[in-house]
Amino acid sequence: MTSIKDIAKELNLAVSTVSMALNDNEKISKETRRLVHEKAKEMKYVRNGAAVDLQKQKTNLILFVLYDASRSFFSYTIKSLQIATAELGYDFLISTTYGGHRNTAERFIKERRADAVIVYTKTISDELLTQYASADFPVFVLGHDAVTDNPYVKSFLAPEVRPLLTCEYLIEKGHRRIGFVTGFAESFGTVRSMNGFRLSMSRHGLPVDESLIFDAGGSQMEDGYNVAEKQILSRLDDMDGLIFSNDDIAVGAMKCFNDHNIVIPDRISVIGQHNIPASATTMPPLTTLTSTSGQELFSKLVKCLDSYIRMEPDLELEKELQSHQSEQMIVERQTVKDLNKR
Numbered sequence: 001m002t003s004i005k006d007i008a009k010e011l012n013l014a015v016s017t018v019s020m021a022l023n024d025n026e027k028i029s030k031e032t033r034r035l036v037h038e039k040a041k042e043m044k045y046v047r048n049g050a051a052v053d054l055q056k057q058k059t060n061l062i063l064f065v066l067y068d069a070s071r072s073f074f075s076y077t078i079k080s081l082q083i084a085t086a087e088l089g090y091d092f093l094i095s096t097t098y099g100g101h102r103n104t105a106e107r108f109i110k111e112r113r114a115d116a117v118i119v120y121t122k123t124i125s126d127e128l129l130t131q132y133a134s135a136d137f138p139v140f141v142l143g144h145d146a147v148t149d150n151p152y153v154k155s156f157l158a159p160e161v162r163p164l165l166t167c168e169y170l171i172e173k174g175h176r177r178i179g180f181v182t183g184f185a186e187s188f189g190t191v192r193s194m195n196g197f198r199l200s201m202s203r204h205g206l207p208v209d210e211s212l213i214f215d216a217g218g219s220q221m222e223d224g225y226n227v228a229e230k231q232i233l234s235r236l237d238d239m240d241g242l243i244f245s246n247d248d249i250a251v252g253a254m255k256c257f258n259d260h261n262i263v264i265p266d267r268i269s270v271i272g273q274h275n276i277p278a279s280a281t282t283m284p285p286l287t288t289l290t291s292t293s294g295q296e297l298f299s300k301l302v303k304c305l306d307s308y309i310r311m312e313p314d315l316e317l318e319k320e321l322q323s324h325q326s327e328q329m330i331v332e333r334q335t336v337k338d339l340n341k342r
Contacts, residue, residue, distance in 0.1 A: 002045040011039055041131075046111075061091045062305065063114035065105045067121040067184065068098045071219055072248055072276035074120075080295050081118065084302035090115070097123040112137050115309045118301075122188065129153050138308035140301065143188035152308070156301060156321050163203060164196030166243050166271045166289050169330050171204050174339030175241035175269060179212035181227060181253070183219035183245045190219070193245045193273065212239060216249050221278075224252025233260060236268055240339065247272035247279045247288055254282050254335075265337035275331050284334035291326040 008018045013036070021028045021036035028036075039045075062085050066074060078094065085092045093114065095105040102123055109117055109124070109132050119129065120142040133139040133152040145155045170178055180197050183190045194213075201208050212235065216227040224244070232242070232253065244250035250272035257264055264270050264284060272279055275290035304321055307314035 002043040007036065007039050007043060007045060010043070011035060058115050059113065060089065061093055061114040063108055063117045064092060064094050065117060065119045065121060065124055066096060067123055068219070069094055069096050072278065073246060073274045077120070080298035081302065083295065084299045088302060088306050097121055116140070116305050118142065118305070135311060138305060140305050154318065157324065161192065161195045161199060163200040164193055165328050165330060166273060167197050167200035170241040170243065170269060170271060170336065171200065173336055176206055177239050178241045178243060179214065179239045181214045181216055181242065181244045181249055183216055183223070183249055187219060189273070190245045197243060219246055219248055221248050221252035224249035225256045228253035228256035236262065239268055241269040244270070244272045247274045247276040247286060250286055251278050251282055254286065258283060264335050269336040271336055287333045287336045288331050289328055290331050291328055297324065
């Protein structure tokens with residue numbers, strides 16, 4: 001078993017220097033840290049006793065990494081994955097990267113603190129996953145296609161850019177001056193929705209007014225309230241419809257509109273995405289977008305991951321999952337006005 005002393009001897013460095021380099025201590029130069037990490041990888045060094053144990057035996061644990069576990073959108077995903085992992089006898093551990101705090105998630109990956117990892121955030125780099133994924137430590141990435149040549153990093157649920165159904169719906173209802181509210185910049189949903197919005201507007205020959213794209217700076221209800229109060233209220237006369245990249249932001253913005261006696265949808269139509277429980281309880285109830293993907297999808301995903309953990313990959317199931325495209329539908333409630341009937 002390779003030790004820190006072995007690495008130090010190979011590089012003719014002090015043991016303390018190697019130890020600090022392995023922990024990415026900034027007192028050690030970048031070049032030295034790079035050399036130490038490369039040598040450690042070459043010598044198959046495992047950083048600590050806990051990680052040594054993980055190499056010798058299975059942990060019976062699946063790690064799920066995401067940015068913010070408190071978001072309503074992720075509650076269903078987390079519940080579905082918990083059910084699926086429990087059915088196969090695994091424990092389920094969640095690690096978040098909220099506010100840029102990636103150290104714990106990255107350390108757990110580097111030290112292989114689980115049998116496998118599911119990553120649903122852009123805040124963990126593809127480079128890191130490429131470096132540490134292996135036959136006995138598979139990594140499943142959700143929401144985007146990981147850029148990697150590592151065969152044990154697998155990407156799922158990464159739809160191609162397509163017209164945004166919420167925008168198509170507003171246009172169908174006669175809206176032409178449409179604004180868009182973005183959420184957390186690192187969110188897959190925000191990026192895809194924005195691309196889909198631009199595509200839909202272009203398809204219908206409608207210009208995108210860049211001044212009507214509002215950045216909420218986050219994906220929580222309070223972010224929606226703040227962006228509505230500080231940016232959107234003064235621009236309401238310039239729009240007839242407003243798309244939110246998720247329901248959380250929309251619910252917060254609607255609270256602001258109500259506080260300022262803005263009548264929805266008479267003054268402006270509002271539409272969200274993800275159909276969180278709160279969207280049905282707003283005043284008025286929020287029109288939104290929902291996906292038909294259910295528990296069965298996540299059950300298959302975990303079964304596929306389990307096959308990789310057992311080193312008996314179910315390639316047919318993997319192919320099925322990689323070709324999966326969630327069906328979407330509009331949940332019609334009371335926040336979109338049909339302007340064609342004026």
